[in-house]
Amino acid sequence: MATKDETNPTETESDESTITQIFDVVARAAPEIRSGLPGRRIYAEEDNPSGETQMEADVYADDLLCERIGDIDGVGEYASEERPAVIDTGSGLSVCVDPLDGSSNLKPNNTMGTIVAVYDAPIPATGADMLAAAYVLYGATTTMIVARDDTVTEYVIQEDGEYEAVREDITLPDDPTVYGFGGRVPDWVESFTEYARDIESDASMKLRYGGSMIGDVNQILTYGGIFAYPTLQDSPEGKLRVQFEGYPVGYIIETAGGRSSDGEQSLLAVEKDELHARTPVYVGNEELIEKLEAAFAED
Structure with a gap:
């Protein structure tokens, strides 16, 4: 132990x-x-x-x-x-x-x-x-x-x-240019769907989603933007595991000057007492995460 x-x-x-x-x-x-x-x-x-x-x-x-x-x-x-x-x-x-x-x-x-x-x-x-x-x-x-x-x-x-x-001393670029959102689109909750549509309508943002969280997060760390595996209608806790994915990815992005969130708070503030517990994951540039949390807060 x-x-x-x-x-x-x-x-x-x-x-x-x-x-x-x-x-x-x-x-x-x-x-x-x-x-x-x-x-x-x-x-x-x-x-x-x-x-x-x-x-x-x-x-x-x-x-x-x-x-x-x-x-x-x-x-x-x-x-x-x-x-x-x-x-x-x-x-x-x-x-x-x-x-x-x-x-x-x-x-x-x-x-x-x-x-x-x-x-x-x-x-x-x-x-x-x-x-x-x-x-x-x-x-x-x-x-x-x-x-x-x-x-x-x-x-x-x-x-x-x-x-x-x-x-060395890697930080997220100030001008974000990529995004990647996981989960089936029909299963997204309404607040996230509206947020995603706003991101997609921004001509400066390009879709980068490859089905490997680390590959997608590396795009965010390289070009700036936002990655999300969100809360879903049939899976409120999302797909990713807190101990193995949520905490370490949140820690890396925050250390690089970005922000992480479960929709309400930093991923590093999430507390789960089960080894394989899940959490929604949102990581990226600070202003993009702030807008996301604001969208969830309006529900």
């Missing part, structure tokens, strides 16, 4: 070292995950805890990351979107992972990613417990975005697992 010793004067230094090791392991595992995808484009025999059919690639990435991250001294818990319960790995920080975000994109060969959240509290943790977050994007190149110490950095990962920073 993850524990925190408030009396330990070297706690911060120890945490920093552990976080560095976590992201080093993730970066070095990324080429293995990517190279393992071609032979694992078929469905596994089981569903994940959220009721989604697993791909063999999901299971492969999860097993690899669980073993590698779990072996790090200073990591006390490992939790995955693909597992029903938290894995006890000793004592120290807690790590939540979405091993292969967007694995349904394997069949059409679109972008996918890996999401990592680091907490200094037992899982399920809260947004206030987050120390760092990152995602790997398997696109034309393999990159890793890391948010820690109040800054966001992009790294390019080479085939041998070596990685180097290519952009």
